[in-house]
Amino acid sequence: MAIERAPEQVGVDDALLQLLAQQGRRVPYPVGLSAVVIALMAGDKVSPWFSGLWVALVFAVLALRWWALGRLPRLDDVPVRRRLQWAVALSALNGVVFSASLAFAPYLSDYQRMVQTIVLLGLCAGSVATTAGYLPVLLVFIGPVTLANALAWVSGGGGVHAVTWIELVLGALILGFGWILVSLARDAYRVFVESVTIRAQQLKSNQQLRLALQQAESAIRAKTRFFASASHDLRQPMHTLSLFGAALTMRPLDAASADIAKHMNTALRSLASQMDALLDISKLDAQVVQVTNEVFSLSSWLARLQQEFAPAATRKGLSLSLDCPGGAYVESDPMLLERVVRNLIDNAIKYTQAGGVRITAERQGELWRVAVHDSGAGIAEAEMAHIFEEFYQVGNPERDRAKGLGLGLSIVSRLVDLLDLHLAVDSKLGVGSCFSLSIAAAESQAMPAAPEAAAQCLLNLRVLVIDDEEPVRLAMQTLLAGYGCEVVLAGSTREAMVKSLSNPPDLLLADLRLRGGDDGIAAARSLRSAVPGLPAILISGDTAPERLREAHEAGLTLLHKPVSAEQLVTAIEAAMAERGRGRDAAAQARGAASPAT
Known part of the structure; x- marks a missing residue:
């Protein structure tokens, strides 16, 4: 029965296979060079066919490891443990092949034997790093090589040389060196496991942080949508009450009624200031507030x-x-x-x-x-x-x-x-x-003269009002009529276009959000195609950042519901004054362009 491994161990084994694959592509170069050096030292005393065959066998094993280890991480359909067993088998084959090089020992001088020993022990030391100290892979390589190396010294090169105490000590030192490498390998593997575990925990933490960030951003978007919907729905009736309240104060009233109207408008202004706070948050979040120093x-x-x-x-x-x-x-x-x-x-x-x-x-x-x-x-x-x-x-x-x-x-x-x-x-x-x-801080400057008060220009002004809610249209008509305006009402862009064909308006007041995908920006563009230069003012209860940004980019004056009578009159006067300046500039341009008589 297969033993289920812990998720942490699965991650460690996967990382180990990745490391073995990487090292399997790097190791052939120094290891192959070492094999060539050993073969050359034995070249003049051993048959070239024998040494050449051994070198060819070394390169064949290295090529097999290069190919097989590179494929192991991608074999997802094979259990990780089985793939690690294949890696162990490849390492054992490599160890056996290199331990076979000690067959050259009887034909080498003492100096050459020492070089051979140093090269083989160097390969064993390097294998601690290339295997991350994973003992099953490490031992099957350094075990054969270390034992064969020690045996070659204590046997006098297979009985060819007389065994001295120095050779016995060297054999013992080689075995001791192998034991030290095993101890270092345990420490290296422990560090490797800890690093993989920490990296996995960091990845998990990053995923949790990303999820938390996504949830926070989703909550912010939900909050913004709630602000927009609540603000729009609340501002509509407030806007209607504000207009009717302003129109009411313009009528002759007895003292008690005037006092009631005054308190009603005061309460509306207090509520409007709180709604404006929500609007300020949305405008700042929408990044449509410009700084003019x-x-x-x-x-x-x-x-x-x-x-x-x-x-x-x-x-x-x-x-x-x-x-x-x-x-x-x-x-x-x-x-x-x-x-x-x-x-x-x-x-x-x-x-x-x-x-x-x-x-x-x-x-x-x-x-x-x-x-x-x-x-x-x-x-x-x-x-x-x-x-x-x-x-x-x-x-x-x-x-x-x-x-x-x-x-x-x-x-x-x-x-x-x-x-x-x-x-x-x-x-x-x-x-x-x-x-x-x-x-x-700044230095004092001559302050510009205050601009003169805008002229009252509402008398007989033909104003086209577009709003999809009838109470708002009626309230706007009541207020503007009190200022002497001629008011035309429409519930959509299409209706406004029809009513403008026979008698074009002087000014457009349009709600930003209309029914059926219609909006005040589209209405202003359509009407300006029929009445070029038509002043237009948008009125909105919307606080959604994207809608505020859209209105800002359209370059139209935007008033936010509830609009007081003073705000509305000031905006109308400013729009008409801007149109007058535009006409004067155009007239001057035409005069400058006409030829002298």
Whole structure:
């Protein structure tokens, strides 16, 4: 009955066959040369036919081993143990052939016999490395060669020479040398087995790591898909409510109704800010956020943020102070950097119950260190490694919505990497925390004049709205009609094309994702083929990175649901102003190209 081998031993035997195959292709060259040397020493005293026949036999055995050992690793249908037995038989044949060279000993001088012994013992020593010390293969080679070598000395070359004590000692030393080689072989084989086992464990660990990485990437993709689906589904009704709420505040209302509308819009803006946090994560993961560095005044920039957050701090009875030199200038992206500092100040106010929050700016060589200090509860050392994880919040087990979703510091971490800044955290439990940023310092520059407010151009503007959900279309129509726009509604690109044939629109507002594989990008391209230069704005509740990247590459303005009335009006004015500049540039180009009269 066949004995089942452990998986570890199977791996060791397979590796041993691979090693024997490799050495079987390398060994013939030095071993064949050694055989030629022995034959030449006996050439003038032994029949050339005899020495030539022995050399031919040596090369035949070497060729057989070269061919057979090279095939053994590939014979998967033959048990490994059987293949190892064949390797042992080939090694025994090689040992017998080389031990036969000692038949030349009676015809050699003492010097030549010594050379022959050294060559044969050298081959035995080399076989320890070429067999990885595997005793079954090793012993059948060095056994015949060592015994025949020792016998040749203690017998006086087969009775040809008188046996002296020196020859007896040499015979004993040869046997002792063989015993030492066997001891070394055991150690070598043990090291070989350990190395193969470690390599197998490393391969297994690498496979487990790759599997874990694939599972993590799959989980991240699933999370992103969930964000996209949940965000899109939630943003649609929020967007509709936002539009109707904005339209409602434009109507004449009594004081109580106006107060209700105000609180409703406040709640919608709070919910929208939390949805925007999800959107920020998706946009950063999609790598569609571009960095636009510029030099700006750090003091006035921080002063604006202090004024903006001062009411929130006052409502909690906190102080909010700023310490920044007036001549501080930095070079970074002010919009993205503002998201970072805004999150840090917002967190500091949220998690501080008494005392205050300090914003400081200090010059350190070529950098400005901007820090937000608070006198809050601080962060425990065990939680420090988790504060930048998504949805992780310190001291909010009940998931109080007033404290956000736990995405602020996750967004900060991504933005800091994008801006190539250094973020440091110093916190002591019960004392407070300090989050600091190191920003590249810059020399003061003449600040560009603020652009004039865009002209209100919505009156009598013909706007084509494409959305596959009727409530959204009606809400958009209600809001835009309040601004004096003429609104045309369509549920698909095909319907929009039909309605645009008789009276082309001045502006297109299209949802990014429509039914039946239709989308706002395709709608904009189709309508621009009929109305060249048509301004187009995409509106989307989608947060999927690939969809955001697609919209970004299309070069269209993208608004994210829920869209406030102010955002919508600002985007429309910007789109119409851009179209006006394009027309002016085209007119100037035509004037420059026309010949002088």
